[in-house]
Amino acid sequence: xxxxxxxxxxxxxxxxxxxxxxxWADLCNRFGDALYRYAFHLTGGEASWAEDVRQETLLASAxxxxxxxxxxxxxxxxxxxxxxxxxxxLRRRGxxxxxxxxxxxxxxxxxxxxxxxxxxxxxxxxxxxxxVVRALWNLPPEYHRLLVARYAEGMDxxxxxRRFGRSYKAMESLLSxxxxxxxxxxxxxxxx
Amino acid sequence: MPEANKPESIEERNLRILVSAALTPAAPPLPxxxxxQLAFRARGNTAARMDLPxxxxxxxxxxxxxxxxxxxxxxxxxDLRWWALVVPAANLLLGPFAAYLVVRNRKGEVFHAKT
Numbered sequence: 001x002x003x004x005x006x007x008x009x010x011x012x013x014x015x016x017x018x019x020x021x022x023x024w025a026d027l028c029n030r031f032g033d034a035l036y037r038y039a040f041h042l043t044g045g046e047a048s049w050a051e052d053v054r055q056e057t058l059l060a061s062a063x064x065x066x067x068x069x070x071x072x073x074x075x076x077x078x079x080x081x082x083x084x085x086x087x088x089x090l091r092r093r094g095x096x097x098x099x100x101x102x103x104x105x106x107x108x109x110x111x112x113x114x115x116x117x118x119x120x121x122x123x124x125x126x127x128x129x130x131x132v133v134r135a136l137w138n139l140p141p142e143y144h145r146l147l148v149a150r151y152a153e154g155m156d157x158x159x160x161x162r163r164f165g166r167s168y169k170a171m172e173s174l175l176s177x178x179x180x181x182x183x184x185x186x187x188x189x190x191x192x
Numbered sequence: 193m194p195e196a197n198k199p200e201s202i203e204e205r206n207l208r209i210l211v212s213a214a215l216t217p218a219a220p221p222l223p224x225x226x227x228x229q230l231a232f233r234a235r236g237n238t239a240a241r242m243d244l245p246x247x248x249x250x251x252x253x254x255x256x257x258x259x260x261x262x263x264x265x266x267x268x269x270x271d272l273r274w275w276a277l278v279v280p281a282a283n284l285l286l287g288p289f290a291a292y293l294v295v296r297n298r299k300g301e302v303f304h305a306k307t
Binding site for chain 1: 202203204205206207208209210211212213214215216217218219220222223226227228229230231232233234235236
């Protein structure tokens, strides 16, 4: 099993704890977009609510950064805060967080990913999309860039090898490790 | 077989759909002042944690000193005795009020950052 390394470096965390504006700008640059997308899926596609959740999450993270021990990836920690913020608002609105389809937990669904096509209605499921965002941004940056280039930009292995400056074989191997890392992340469902 | 001619595997198909879904929609930009506000908050928390115990200790120390000198004051100076009790009491009352003002001020800054 591939062990996924935390995506946040200790220097960044130290800077965040010191209240260094550069470190906080780095965090916003690195995770601001992803956090919005996570919140967007979590809130069922309400753009303004997603923006509120993102901002409240960042503000809460500044309050709580000293309690972050660095054991979980930084983006996973931010996602856990975002989930609580979205859940609080849902409770205020008298709604429940969208359940996973058919009562199945997400890891069961990801287990089947290699064997059968995920049904369209499940892919459309907001909760699952949010989990993919969390998993993708919890990966080491190299894996993240590679998977985005491969699956979102549609680059083939040859083109990836040129872009990343590796041989074809090395790129296939790296891609395989990146896929395994993503699968592991998807199975680590974080509903903290 | 060249990669272009290989049929797409089930996992590849799932990943293509999921990764593309995870990258949408485009995120609106964050308010430009937000990183500084976040840094300020993180620093403020550290400072508050340091300041509050220090302030409480300072108040207690001042109160103890004033109480200690109370018997030394001339017997006729009841005004001094009065002040020796009022000053630490006022400190203790003003401390929480100042903390409330700081918190309210920070919330105001957050609001400005958002809008």
